[in-house]
């Protein structure tokens with residue numbers, strides 16, 4: 001199976017439109033979504049409606065999605081993110097909330113010993129960034145591949161007798177070994193934080209046992225303008241331009 005793996009769209013309709021064009025060219029069978037369809041961006045309903053047209057294999061709920069559909073506390077959110085997510089919660093229609101509420105929660109297993117999760121396999125709302133977190137994640141998830149998101153940084157961690165990390169290059173094919181286990185982050189579609197402002201996705205081919213990342217240009221200016229027009233925090237517009 002050839003999957004598109006993506007995450008952290010964050011109501012950025014322009015970025016989602018751009019990746020859907022690439023999906024057609026890449027001939028993927030189905031898509032795996034790792035959470036955070038909304039929050040930060042100015043077009044939550046339009047983004048959910050476009051997302052609903054995708055040939056989806058599985059979706060998991062992100063921390064932003066969870067706030068919109070459940071009575072979750074927003075204590076883990078910083079001030080600006082909290083402002084945006086509470087605005088989003090008011091905007092999203094009942095029908096779209098029902099759609100988001102059907103996303104899986106926590107670590108979900110899909111074909112061929114592959115697990116998917118939004119934040120980490122061991123706890124909600126933590127970022128897998130340092131060596132200690134990576135080791136903890138490998139201990140908790142014994143899957144061959146665990147796909148995760150939340151950091152908004154494209155990365156691949158692997159373990160055999162030691163842990164290694166690489167930050168992937170655009171369009172470079174990485175073979176996957178059955179002798180190793182992997183923690184793979186596709187990066188963010190709608191708000192990258194790895195100093196590359198282009199939308200990021202990963203293409204995972206389980207037959208060929210390989211993965212590659214694609215960075216995709218989109219109309220950043222339009223997404224920024226919409227955030228400002230809605231009176232949402234200007235930092236959420238500015239950061240799109242610098243990939244931070």
Ligand SMILES: [Fe+2]
Pocket residue numbers: 008010036062150152
């Ligand atoms: Fe996110």
